[in-house]
Amino acid sequence: MMTHAEHDPTPHPAAIDPQALEAQCEFRATRRSGPGGQNRNKVETAVILTHRPTGLRGEASERRTQGENRRAALARLRIELALEIRRTVDLGNEASPFLPSELWRSRCRGGRIAINPEHDDYPALLAEALDVLTALDDDRRAASALLGCSTTQLTRLIALEPRALALINARRRQAGRHPLH
Numbered sequence: 145m146m147t148h149a150e151h152d153p154t155p156h157p158a159a160i161d162p163q164a165l166e167a168q169c170e171f172r173a174t175r176r177s178g179p180g181g182q183n184r185n186k187v188e189t190a191v192i193l194t195h196r197p198t199g200l201r202g203e204a205s206e207r208r209t210q211g212e213n214r215r216a217a218l219a220r221l222r223i224e225l226a227l228e229i230r231r232t233v234d235l236g237n238e239a240s241p242f243l244p245s246e247l248w249r250s251r252c253r254g255g256r257i258a259i260n261p262e263h264d265d266y267p268a269l270l271a272e273a274l275d276v277l278t279a280l281d282d283d284r285r286a287a288s289a290l291l292g293c294s295t296t297q298l299t300r301l302i303a304l305e306p307r308a309l310a311l312i313n314a315r316r317r318q319a320g321r322h323p324l325h
Contacts, residue, residue, distance in 0.1 A: 159267070166218055175188050193218060202218060202219070227305070230274065273291065274311075
């Protein structure tokens with residue numbers, strides 16, 4: 145797991161514009177077996193994107209075209225980045241309180257988080273939630289208060305990616321706390 149400097153002005157890799165993120169990746173096309181008709185074994189439609197700065201990968205081969213698989217691989221890479229890369233969060237103080245990202249504030253209104261896990265914004269929101277939870281030793285109530293959402297909404301956002309929920313629950317169990325549901 146990577147950690148970045150506290151006042152790092154660059155966005156989390158999962159929050160980078162998809163085209164800019166793709167520019168940081170090594171692209172490889174290959175053939176894969178399985179369903180998809182005759183085209184599948186004759187054309188290199190499977191895609192593997194490797195993020196050069198971290199070595200994390202996103203792969204896709206279930207679609208018929210390389211372009212579709214490239215988009216799916218990039219989406220999977222962004223989720224991997226959200227799960228694996230932790231950035232230090234400045235929790236603020238009275239003089240300079242913590243403020244969630246502009247993206248978070250645009251998606252969180254009245255304590256509710258409006259996002260579909262298939263949306264391009266989901267990996268960035270997941271990364272921000274995981275960063276704040278990590279900074280607060282997985283205290284869901286404190287993280288929810290800081291992010292301006294309910295504990296239920298924060299848990300639902302994390303549960304949209306089962307591996308994120310498993311990660312948080314493993315850390316909570318290790319600390320002797322009940323898992324999130």
